[in-house]
Amino acid sequence: MDSFDPPNKKYPPPKAGEPPLHRAAREGDHATIRSLAAAGADLNAAFDIGLDLGARPSPATPLMVAAGSGDGATLDTVKLLLELGADPRRTADTESAATYACSGLGWNYRPGGDAARQRHLLEAGSPLPADPEGSNRLLCVTAAAGDVERLRVLLKHALNPKGHWDPVAARETHRRMMEHVAQYRASQPDIFASMPEDVRASIAESMKETEAEMFEQQCSAPSNFEIPLFRAAESGSVECVRLLLEAGADAKVRDSSKRTAMYYAGSAEVVRALMQAGLPLEDADDYEWSPLVNALGDGEGTLPRVRALIQAGANVNATHDRGYTVFMSAVGSGRYPALLRLLVASGADPHAVTECGYNAFHAAIDVNGEANAEESCATRSGTSRNLASTSNTETATTKRRSPVRSRRATASK
Numbered sequence: 336m337d338s339f340d341p342p343n344k345k346y347p348p349p350k351a352g353e354p355p356l357h358r359a360a361r362e363g364d365h366a367t368i369r370s371l372a373a374a375g376a377d378l379n380a381a382f383d384i385g386l387d388l389g390a391r392p393s394p395a396t397p398l399m400v401a402a403g404s405g406d407g408a409t410l411d412t413v414k415l416l417l418e419l420g421a422d423p424r425r426t427a428d429t430e431s432a433a434t435y436a437c438s439g440l441g442w443n444y445r446p447g448g449d450a451a452r453q454r455h456l457l458e459a460g461s462p463l464p465a466d467p468e469g470s471n472r473l474l475c476v477t478a479a480a481g482d483v484e485r486l487r488v489l490l491k492h493a494l495n496p497k498g499h500w501d502p503v504a505a506r507e508t509h510r511r512m513m514e515h516v517a518q519y520r521a522s523q524p525d526i527f528a529s530m531p532e533d534v535r536a537s538i539a540e541s542m543k544e545t546e547a548e549m550f551e552q553q554c555s556a557p558s559n560f561e562i563p564l565f566r567a568a569e570s571g572s573v574e575c576v577r578l579l580l581e582a583g584a585d586a587k588v589r590d591s592s593k594r595t596a597m598y599y600a601g602s603a604e605v606v607r608a609l610m611q612a613g614l615p616l617e618d619a620d621d622y623e624w625s626p627l628v629n630a631l632g633d634g635e636g637t638l639p640r641v642r643a644l645i646q647a648g649a650n651v652n653a654t655h656d657r658g659y660t661v662f663m664s665a666v667g668s669g670r671y672p673a674l675l676r677l678l679v680a681s682g683a684d685p686h687a688v689t690e691c692g693y694n695a696f697h698a699a700i701d702v703n704g705e706a707n708a709e710e711s712c713a714t715r716s717g718t719s720r721n722l723a724s725t726s727n728t729e730t731a732t733t734k735r736r737s738p739v740r741s742r743r744a745t746a747s748k
Contacts, residue, residue, distance in 0.1 A: 348445070350382075356378070363406075437477045439480070481570030498563050555591050558591050564579050658687070
């Protein structure tokens, strides 16, 4: 078995207090399973396997653990537990052995489950979610795993490839979330307490308007996590993407940020498949970002996505917000040298200047993203002119900058 390094080192599996039968089921230890069953161990006892202490409990029976484990359990482990009397119809907090076979054991566990266990458990009577929201959640998780065989099984069981989203339920969910945020904020010290009352009132009004806008945005459409096609695109599996499209998924659906599946494409093959389905490479979401600009913020793992989009023909010199370039976005994001080198090697102009005179050097120091605002640029320009009249150093700097502007002007022509 390959070594596995859990994403979060603070909460590695197994869960503290894991019962012996659950451990044996997870590891596929058949001798121990038989021994514990013969000694009277409860084959249907539930144990909270969740590793995230702040999340809701994740109760699971030994059969559920064997179904979703990537630590040694196989189809034979599932068959053994069923032969010994484990109940395939048992559910725990809406989950069943079949759903665990689809999605694995969850956060920080080694990826597990497979189509063989999934099919066997469904044939044995293990249920899938009956409600459309639960069904969609399972389909999204399965699509995100990039396993086309498990995804195909779910579609054959009539799960909706288009996904499910209830706007009324979404408003209620987000309303409750905003209430929790407000309660938490009220329990914390007021960081604006020392400010003048008029300033505090202005801040409060601004926050209220921002929260209202965010609420309407979040309630306008499903999030990317609620659209099966988006999760499949993110996995990088072109087989999963094609399967969903062939089954009737809407290629042009947008999420609450006005993004298409192209914004989440995880491989060059997925990019090409989405282009064939009619999605453009050059697009604009709620922030005026293109799929390429959006991909720049994925951290150190962004290179494959960025490379896939560039190989498909994404414009590395596209601009938004009065001339803000892809390269400036990369400099202002993670600032990973490998990413910057890839953009330049692909033709990005590192010397470009925005309509307000903003360049990549400004992007590197603009920690709050406001330096490209008109007021900020005007103030900076005025200060530069004043300094230029009294400083030879500033004059020299201005002369050094002029070729950059000349190159920009030439390129624009």
